[in-house]
Amino acid sequence: RTLADFENLQKRAAREKQAAKDFALQSFAKDLISEIDVLNLALRSIPEDRVTAADNADLKGLYEGVGLLKRGLEKVLGRHGIVAFDPTGEQFDPNRHEALYQAPVPGKEPGSVLECQEIGYMIKERLLRPAKVGVVLSQE
Structure with missing residues (x-):
């Protein structure tokens, strides 16, 4: 014991x-x-x-x-173990990205990251800082 x-x-x-x-x-x-x-x-x-x-x-x-x-x-x-990530073109993930704005963009998939204004960082599988991004808005 x-x-x-x-x-x-x-x-x-x-x-x-x-x-x-x-x-x-x-x-x-x-x-x-x-x-x-x-x-x-x-x-x-x-x-x-x-x-x-x-x-x-x-x-x-x-x-x-x-x-x-x-x-x-x-x-x-x-x-x-700290790595940067740029999610441009990926689907928006609220766990890893912070949306700064949304804009309708013809030809782009709604909900995808249009632009990364501030790169995000991970530390050993954990989020250190979210990427600050613009997101494609649905045109409907």
């Missing part, structure tokens, strides 16, 4: 330790994700034709550097 109680105590302590570790990682990851969002905004704010223009070597270098930093941060998250 005492041995069984001790084993149960060890198992519970291990679960609590893992839960504390996951909570700390989750909090840190959310902070890191918000910084990745800022880098994404910076990259999207520069028109592609300006980056590829021959007379903008400095801008091209800056653009590539910001892109490298963003990809590096994403790799760090990936090593800890």
Whole structure:
């Protein structure tokens, strides 16, 4: 009986330790994700034709550097089981997506994700942050 109680105590302590570790990682990851969002905004704010223009070597270098930093941060998250997802074209799932707007779009399937305005993140099969999306509205 005492041995069984001790084993149960060890198992519970291990679960609590893992839960504390996951909570700390989750909090840190959310902070890191918000910084990745800022880098994404910076990259999207520069028109592609300006980056590829021959007379903008400095801008091209800056653009590539910001892109490298963003990809590096994403790799760090990936090593800890945190992955990004872009649900564009998928069916809307309220468990993984947050609808920002709905719009009727001819030729698109109603209920599908039209556009992803903010990428979502998963941490080991759990939702860390929902993707913020626009959804195709039925035209009826």
